[in-house]
Amino acid sequence: MAEVLTAGQMRAIEQAAIASGSVTGLELMERAGAGVVAAIFEAWPQWQTRGTTASRSPENSGQEDALKAVVLCGPGNNGGDGFVIARLLTQSGWEVTVSVLGDPDRLPPDARTNFDRWVELGTYTPLTKNSLGTVETGPDLVVDAVFGTGLARKIEGDLVALFSHLTALRAETGVKCVAVDIPSGVCSDSGQILGIAPRVDLTVSFHAEKLGHTLGQVQDHSSRVVVCDIGLPHATPAEARTRYAWKTEPPDADSLRKTPLAQKYSYGHVLVLSGGCGRTGAARLAARSALRVGAGLVTLGVPCDALTEVACQTTAVMMTQVSDAAALRSVLEDRRLNTLCIGPGLGLDERARSLVETVLEHRRPAVLDADALTMFRDDPKVLFARLHAGCVITPHGGEFARLFPDLAERLMATADKGPAYSKVDATRSAAQRAGCTVLFKGADTVIATPDGQCAVHVAQFDRSAPWLATAGSGDVLSGLVAGLLARGMSPMQAAETAAWLHVQSALDFGPGLIAEDLPEILPHTLRNLIG
Template sequence: MDQLLTSAQIRATETAAMAAGDVTGLDLMERAGAGVVDAVFSTWPGLKAGGEAWVLAGPGNNGGDGYVIARLLDGRGWRVTVFALGDPARLPPDASANHARWAELGETRTLAALPEATGQPALIVDALFGTGLTRDLPDEVRRALAGVAEVARDGATRVVAVDIPSGLCADSGRRRGCDLPADLTVTFHSAKPGHFLADGPEICGALRVVDIGLRSDPGPEVLRLTSAPPRRVVHKSGGHKYNHGHVLVLAGGPGRGGAARLAARAALRVGAGLVTLGPTPDALGENAARLDAVMLAPVADAPVLARILDDSRLNALCLGPGLGHERARDLVPVVLAARRATLLDADALSAYSGTPSALFDHLHPACVLTPHDGEFAWLFPDLADRLAAPPGDGAAFSRLDAARAAARRAGCTVLLKGPDTVIAAPDGRAVLNAASYERAAPWLATAGAGDVLAGLIAGLLARGLAPVNAAALAAWLHVEAARGFGPGLIAEDLPEALPGVLRGLKD
């Protein structure tokens, strides 16, 4: 399932299911606990019955899941101790019922007793706080978790988080006092944004999603993960080259053409029918020596570019990589006035640091902006400040929130780069391209990789994809190409790895 439900959305899904009589709260708790236990033993089949387990149970329904897990582990022959936060007598009804069931079998100690606990548990279950955490963890909990982390540090103890590691915000992936990283996180019905955003992948360990019998009808506001497109979306189905679009990639002066050449080659590889590189006249020779299928057209200045754009077959424009700030300020207004599908990256963004309104006043819905975190801070300093500030009470501001706000302000699609790349449209639609867990691609941290991404987006824009779809698909292809190549990747390898990715797409 590619949808990522926020804390509020998953609560609404559970409430609706219970109100409809489809399931009870006790049913959901039992299924969740059983799902965690099954995930533990499928992940680590070497864990043997008779081992010692500590279950950390919180004061809410996450703690109720913990009591189910304790009971099920006991039934498998494990020696289980529960360490509870708060008074079990004040638990919500379903959690209280499961505490009562556990009390017939084993011991419940207070969380404050953890520092005196002895032994070396093979398994620690973190069921203190789930997805609803909207404040920093209390100091007493942080101290307890830090102590547990010391116990687990020798590598012999496995730590399992129920729904999400305690102290990690389920909506933003930001730390709220999270001091116990998990080896495995087991969540229910769908993953949550915080599993993939910010610190989430680092803290969650491996991630498993367990079906507990809920149904949801996600609306357009639900965040989704990018996924493999059908073959027909990117494969060509006949016609001549102009049926598949013509990209103009604007380039800089002598010695600055590498980034734009990477973008141009990527645009061609992703299926644009034609790609033209537009360097300054004095850089024409060096680019001609490096290019064959990519055409060349010297672009001296804004008036020359305006004449070139009289050719309406140039239906997608890419500028920024290696462009230079002065040249960007000269050419960006001409490009935006043409009202064509436009990718703005690198220098086309940073040239407007300090004066972002000078850019925003001319953007249109067919544009895509692709800032990394630094460029984002130059264009949207207030949003970047909110991301950098401590979360405070209430919902933590996330990269998803920031990208959506930026897209609304700019009036076009914004792709905020990172291992957790968020692509947001002005109407609030958003997708997340996560290079984490099984899709980790650390080799993308290399010079020029962003230039290739810019070219992929421009090529897909030329082929007629809507801006948010072009950006999302390009981000997915970018990661898959890196994963297909593997260690040792440099940016030049990405376009060459792309045919293998495209061949592997399913109908």
């Protein structure tokens, strides 16, 4: 399980290791700088051979120009990493130019030590908006070591021009840009851009990803993020679960397998409540997805006027008439209906409201989405009072804002101070308030439980699934969560597994995806996972 940290958590881990005497800050900085250089050579292996001292030996002199790097160093320890990188690149035969922001006499001790080591090897200039423009011939590499986890406020002044220049230079000349820890200007706790951040090819972070690498539009600022080990102890899975947020990983295949001797009731029975005539598609999508992900049985609860419409379009999914709350109570006398799914295409009328209230009265595992959330926009507290620990709510941004307007407002506000309020903060607060698991959808889906557990599912970089932004895709996700709850997963496990399968199915299908394709490609996705 890979923990994802805030700046404060990272600092605490470093401090604890230093306090234990197992490592010094200077050693950590050396490992960090060496890790960045190793990652650079791994990303661009052609530089490893060209950059060696051997290639600059007299026999080879004149054959190749030296590789050129510009290292932009900030006033803190991120800058300290930059001095290490400058030294190591120079020792590998690179021609390195260093620019320093602020007065070197005010650098923190470890950064100052590495500054002193650098000035034994090379020169430096004060960092200004022209720090890239003064480079006589174009560099091969620019290292952004201006700010890391200590970014405290908005980027202003000369740095705005410098970072714009860096992004433009990269686009124009193809110069490679590498960010140390995080592109300067990206808040490591929230992924928010405090003013401006340069666009880089590679980000090399240390020990573990920070939340800022997983939240927001991180791929707009960095083409790749790698994490380099600097010898700090990792959390056990139990510690990661209770102390930190973690990154959703592929589900355990065993959790999705079926056993040979089981029968259909071993895998639960989902009831999906549908809206009226002409609006049954969303519930049908959810129902089919619940069945595909392995619920033993799935029944659609349909009002009288929509019975024919649904009957014409379902086969394995069953159907029963649920015109009102009384009918629902009677259907729920069957205790084998162990999971309920309500909201997709449900409508906002009185029937819909009374069905949601009846679902929550019965306190069975339940997924609430779409209209089942929107109908409480004027009185979310009424919903929160009825939700229970067996529920999962799956809002998108708009639905989240209807239920939690104050949290959404904080989240949407333009941040000018770090660490900024994050989607993890908002989802954790929402889960506490709602008293149930909240799956807050997006390219960065955040899932939190009322007791503070929190997972981030990142659909960016190689898991970027833009075709998933299509009508009905959310209904499929609700059905997946419901099917997995019916199979006996906890709300958190069901939500995480569903989020992963949802994106993986979209990736397996590829371009042209529409929501109906998701349950149909799911067997392929499951086969790849289960074998």
